[in-house]
Amino acid sequence: MEIEKAYFTLQEIMARWNISEADLVYLAENDRIRLSVRVFNMPIEFGDHETTDDGQRYSVPSARKRYSGLLDLHAQDAFLLFRCGELVLSEFRTPNADHASLQPDESAVVFMIGDLVLRRAERDRFEAESGFSRSGTHALEPPFTASADYQTIRCNGQAFHLGLIQAQVVRLLHEAAHAGSPWINGKSVLTSAGARSLKMSDVFKSQPGWRDLIRSNRRGLYRLACD
Structure with missing residues (x-):
């Protein structure tokens, strides 16, 4: 049985990617x-x-609160932690705010290398963005890979960084392909994704190569172009 984890140890990541600690x-x-x-x-x-x-x-x-969960390190702190083996930290990064820090008058906390983990979403983002496979190679990259939130996509070797609505459109097209009916009505998928416009070209105008990601039959139906 495989446990659905929210984060992974560095040993698990190195084994998955088949890389050394120095590479990580x-x-x-x-x-x-x-x-x-x-x-x-x-x-x-x-x-x-x-x-x-x-x-x-x-x-x-x-906000100020007692927090339990994951906090991200700044790159320079990761460097120092690996170099020194342990590090006193009071400033962090977080996906939900510009910064996270210990409240005033609180003592900084000592962290060690063994405390480090990698979020599942971060693992998926890197794999989708870099084309890195589970074996640590690029040779057998699948035609379509996506991060958990679908905002980082690779389609036939081409990387796309999508906005929230664009990501929802791709998610729906991907689900349709998995269901065996890849062609779906464009207006329907845009409405379901919460788009203000009912034109695919308007929603993806910030993506110059979007037609390499989404294919049209020119009769109002769309599908992923990742074969």
Whole structure:
């Protein structure tokens, strides 16, 4: 039985990708992948960054709470942690805010290499974006790969970085292909995806090569072009 995990140890990732620890470190310290740490009941301040008229950035707190879950490391912190074996951290990254930090007057926490994990979504994003297969090679790349949120796609070797609505359209087309009926009505799929426009070309106008991803029969039906 395979457990559906939200994150993986570095050993699991190295085995999946068939790479050395040195290669994994290289990816992390160059911000190709974002490593995370698991925390429990940690007093965290979440917030966003804003800019003053003279270009100075400052933090605007949006929430303070006891947080349990994953927090992402900055690339320079990943570099130092691998170099030193342990590191005192108080500043983190998170997908849901510009920054996450220990609340004022709280003591920083020591993390060790063994605390590092990789989110499933981050693993899927990197694999889809790079064409990296489970064996660690690029030779047998499938015609279509997608991250969990469908915002990073590879179609016939070409990478696409999609917006939310675009990703929903591709998800629906992919599900239709899996169901054995790849051609579906364009207006129907755009409506289901929450698009304001009922023209596929309008929704994908930010993607110059979108016709390499989505094929039209010129009679209102669309399908993925990844064969």
